[in-house]
Amino acid sequence: MDTRSPDSTAYARWFRASTPYIGKHRGKTFVVMLGGDAIEHANLVNIIHDLALLSVLGVRVVLVHGARPQIDRALAARNLTSKYEGHRRITDAPAMEVVEATVAVVRSTIEGWFSTGIPNTPLHKARVLVVSGNLVTAKPLGVIDGVDHEHTGRARRVDAKSIAELLDSGALVLISPLAHSPSGQAFNLNAEELAADVAVSLKADKLIVLDRSGRLGNQTMTGADQAFSELTPRDVEALLSETELNPVTRMRLTELLRTVRAGVDRAHLVSYADDGALLEELFTAAGSGTQVSEQEFRHIRPAGIDDVAGIAELIRPIEVEGALVKRPRERLEQEIDRFLVAELDGIIIGCCAVYPYAADNMAELACLATHPAYRDSHATDRSLGDRLLHKAESQVRGAGIGTLFALTTQAREWFLERGFNDADITDLPKSQQQIYNHQRGSHIVLKRLTNPHD
Known part of the structure; x- marks a missing residue:
């Protein structure tokens, strides 16, 4: 039985977050x-x-x-x-x-x-x-x-x-x-x-x-x-x-x-x-x-192997909530070159991954996650999620790919507000159609990147 008070739990979380x-x-x-x-x-x-x-x-x-x-x-x-x-x-x-x-x-x-x-x-x-x-x-x-x-x-x-x-x-x-x-x-x-x-x-x-x-x-x-x-x-x-x-x-x-x-x-x-x-x-x-500061506060950059621990810590509570599919640490290490991270004072406060399907002229946006303090658009001129999405779209356009899609269980409205449209399983790349998890029942959203300019 956990006898700790809510204040004790909140303090422990704050102390862990402050340590870096x-x-x-x-x-x-x-x-x-x-x-x-x-x-x-x-x-x-x-x-x-x-x-x-x-x-x-x-x-x-x-x-x-x-x-x-x-x-x-x-x-x-x-x-x-x-x-x-x-x-x-x-x-x-x-x-x-x-x-x-x-x-x-x-x-x-x-x-x-x-x-x-x-x-x-x-x-x-x-x-x-x-x-x-x-x-x-x-x-x-x-x-x-x-x-x-x-x-x-x-x-x-x-x-x-x-x-x-x-x-x-x-x-x-x-x-x-x-x-x-x-x-x-x-x-x-x-x-x-x-x-x-x-x-x-x-x-x-x-x-x-x-x-x-x-x-x-x-x-x-x-x-x-x-x-x-x-x-x-x-x-x-x-x-x-x-x-x-x-x-x-x-x-x-x-x-x-x-x-x-x-x-x-x-x-x-x-x-x-x-x-x-x-x-x-x-x-x-x-x-x-x-x-x-003259600097970009939430610097968004390609991830490196040293970022794996920070990404794992960021997405862990979101995986527990069921909003993200659990990714073992080994998978993060193998796919780290697919990730973008947002960094503040050396701390990873946001991430996303882009998986290209060049043969289908499509790319998947996955594992979009942000620190709770940066999820509300009222806190800044543009939310961190928006900035990560913008960076991912720029990367996809730079690769000459015209369509970006995402699978989501809890953020459908967020994507629709940013130009995505509802889609069907048949709109996915064929390889993705075969592994779609019907039990999880994720919404499929899709965006045509018609503007070639960043």
Whole structure:
């Protein structure tokens, strides 16, 4: 008798699914931007614990923090007025004194949170060494469009070598939005710009910006009530053209775009309000936020022998449900050259196989399977199943074959919605007619590939 609770079973499945990501992220450099709004949120303690967990798992973490709302309050308490030019604060001498004091308090608070380890876990005694210092050299912004920004500046140089050495030692590096020029003058820096500059200088693997929005959506991009787990830089530019975007989120999205354009592979916008959102974004196929990358996120390619285990793991639950015919591992190995796979972060999240019957001018699409997180078309601009089908159709056309067919027990409507038509056993290649499983009773669907162009 299985006495495990549903929560235990779900946890076990999640942990199994996350395991490949643990190895993939180990040794990688992630720059995380934690704004002043996130620092004030009730979920901060969970975020700090999750960042500590990343460090324990071998991720090289650089944390850039902000302090905008804290500075606003401190200025108001002294009856000083905050002046802004765009998203930048104009920092005069009296304001700079407040900025220096406030940033110091915020930095100390963050260091204190990391000193607690990871409570209520076996890692509660784990020591996360947090190191900060003069790792960024500043320069003044000067006069822009006739406005003197006074003590507001930006990064002149990031000491990437020293940061890398600190990360090599196992430390978590903490960088504040305050830096000095070579002459010793202090400058107030924009935390979002600073995080992007640090990520680019370090050639980081990821920039992660924590924002209230988390996963972005925009009704004007690809359909009503659409949520976007993945965006290309071109998509981001389109999103930024929308005036309804929250100003703070707009600023952060702009820096994500700049970072990716400058060569950082992946940039993420993740919610600071949702407990576990950071871990979900990094350790699950579906993620929780919005990822920006120049690369094709779900790269579809011909399968190789090293993909057999990933394909077997993907299709196993679908075989158990009866939606796919069970394929022994030996058969997968023998027929691996017939498969296409969709890959995300090194994980197989989709597959299909194409079997040509050239003498009949036909090909079979078989074993079309996707990870559950990518089966719903509302999750992306086009579902993963659509992309696999499109790739398979292109392959069939490239071989000069004009008809694609499939046998399905549970996905007939899905195929009909994509241009397939119901067919009969007599429409199949003769060799397939002879081995058709009447007991299984699969629907036969067929599509004429009349367009020769991809």
